[in-house]
Amino acid sequence: MSQAELTREVARRVFASEFNDSTYTFKESDDERAPNYALLPTGDRANRVFAVGTLTETEDVGEDSEYWRGRVVDPTGTFFVYAGQYQPEAASVLRDTETPAYVSVVGKPRTYETEDGTVNVSVRPETISIVDEATRDRWVVETAERTLDRIEEFEAWQDDQEAPESGSTAPTNEYAQMARERYDSPVENYRRDVIEALENVEDVEATA
Template sequence: MAATPTREVAHRVFAGEFNDATYTFKESDDDRAPVYVLLPTGERANRVFVVGTLTETEDVGEDSEYWQGRIVDPNGDTYFAYAGQYQPDAASMLRELEPPAYVSIVGKPRTYETDDGEVNVSIRPESITPVDETTRNRWVVETAERTLERVQNYAEADPTQDDYAADEYVQMAHDEYEPAVENYRRLVVEALESLEEETAEPEV
């Protein structure tokens, strides 16, 4: 009996890093092999899990409905999600939701090269779910932890250092992006600070 294929882990990632993840690759020549984006902190991602504020929805389709959702994370950075006839549940959610609203999205990263050679990164959602502020805040904390883990792993595996631990995805990220990983540590600090400001008791 053939083994049931398992879904890839959905990685938590802030929009600032997600939008920098412009390099995609496969790990085999099989037509059905998963496509990964390479996060600048040295991790591959076939699926992502993001939570933020849905600030805008628009039907950008020409011949049929094709919904665009604009989702903002606590740093003010933006994810774009697109859903059409092949993602009917997600498209229906984008059609029906009234921004602003907190939403969680699980989906696959997609890249698109514009006419002027820029690469845009977006999400093709598997699911879009309205959530409350508590869920959003928990996602921010967990995403901060995962991002810091990736930054730390990158630092330990940085091939420019003499005493480094080899990691193929860190090596790939170094070759493709030469990222300033401290930028992503700063995203973490800013996200947690914005959370503290939101939850701080108002002065009387």
């Protein structure tokens, strides 16, 4: 195993609705090679993400060379995935896959600010793999669990900020603090997304 693989950041499981709201990025040191993180609104950081959904559309949006865009849909929204000459394997999957198809994507979050000031969030994929429906459903359940864990930690931290116990020091949660300062969306929104995502999987299983 290479040194790069040993130090590679864990890929966070995150639903599209939260991922697309993760418009603030930051580094934790001034080293130009320091990893870049997206700040998740539920109070965590993500250098890499792991998503599974339905690849519904692909398009070569490149001008001078191939640059593929894919739309990967989960029960809460859409991940936009872009791959070009520096991601040849991922680009070939987007080029060759007949849609719709279930896919898993591991990659890095990227932000782009438009002329009107809107910040769009996308994934630069390291890998894209064709998967089956059972894999998609399992990802939804596991991502729901991870999201709820983050929400509960955020809310526990928030409760301590608002009503700290007498004589105690409220626990620190620097990413929750950053999220509260940077974002307007209450974390309760993502709890609703979790419920809808799980209901979507149950509906699929009921009609199978």
